Amino acid sequence: MSRRGKPSVEEEREPVPLTEEEKKYxxxxxxxxxxxxxxxxxxxxxxxxxxxxxxxxxxxxCETLTKQVPAEGKAKESVRGFAIRKHEPIAVFTTLRGELAKEFLKKSLWAIEDRVSSKKFDMHGNLSFGIDDHLNLPNIKYDPKIGVHGFNTTVVLERNGFRIKKRRIRPHKVPMRHKISKEEGIAFFKHEYNLGVE
Structure with a gap:
């Protein structure tokens, strides 16, 4: 068990039940x-x-958690009330792919106790959620020099064949029947990551 009395990232948990529609997927x-x-x-x-x-x-x-050097996010416009100038660096971000992405995703879902609202999914099945305290991630200790930070995580799904819309020669739109819907995205996360969706 974890320090908060819930299963660790590696521990098996009760499978999240699927609806009949999700079982069809x-x-x-x-x-x-x-x-x-x-x-x-x-x-x-x-x-x-x-x-x-x-x-x-x-x-x-960000570099410690993701094992990658982050890029800077800059303000698109000036906001006088918050003393933010246009093009001023105000955020850092990075993009993970492959096994590193899957590993970080499991830890992030564990930090939110493997439960999200269905409102966190967009119409293409992609998932976005926030973590208020990075200390909720497993095996992370408090560092007084860094303090406590929250961050947002966005998971983008694709299917084999999506490359046709980005290839240089004869690109095509992805057919509607091949696109991922919100319902299929939810089914994927419930089945693959045992994620509870409310």
């Missing part, structure tokens, strides 16, 4: 593995709202 993936959604990327964003020492702390923390 799973059967479709089993019959045709090429139609099964895949995690394309996981984007991690620390929005500080100002440049300076706090942004540097967020940069250091």
């Amino acid at each position: 799973v059967k479709d993936w089993q019959a045709n593995p090429m139609r099964k959604p895949l995690v394309k990327k996981v984007s991690v964003n620390f929005s500080v709202g100002a440049s300076g020492p706090e942004l540097e702390k967020a940069r250091e923390l």
Whole structure:
């Protein structure tokens, strides 16, 4: 068990029940593995709202958690009330792919106790959620030099064949029947990551 009395990331938990419609998606993936959604990327964003020492702390923390050097996010316009100037660095972010993305996703879902609202999914089945305290991630200790930071995580799904819309020669739109819906995205996360969706 974890320090908060809940199963660790590696521990097996009771499977999240699927609806009849979600079971149909799973059967479709089993019959045709090429139609099964895949995690394309996981984007991690620390929005500080100002440049300076706090942004540097967020940069250091982001690099520690993701094992990648983050990029800077700059303000698109000036906001006088918050003393933000246009093009001022106010956030750091990075994008994870492959096994590193899946590993970080599991830890992030564990931090929110493997439960999200269905409102966190967009119409293409992509998932976005926030973590208020990075200390909720497993095996993370408090560092007084960095403090406590929250961050946003966005998971983008794709399916084999999506490359046709981005290829240089003869690009095409992805047919509607091949796109991922919100319902299929929810079914994927429930089945693959045992995620409770409310």
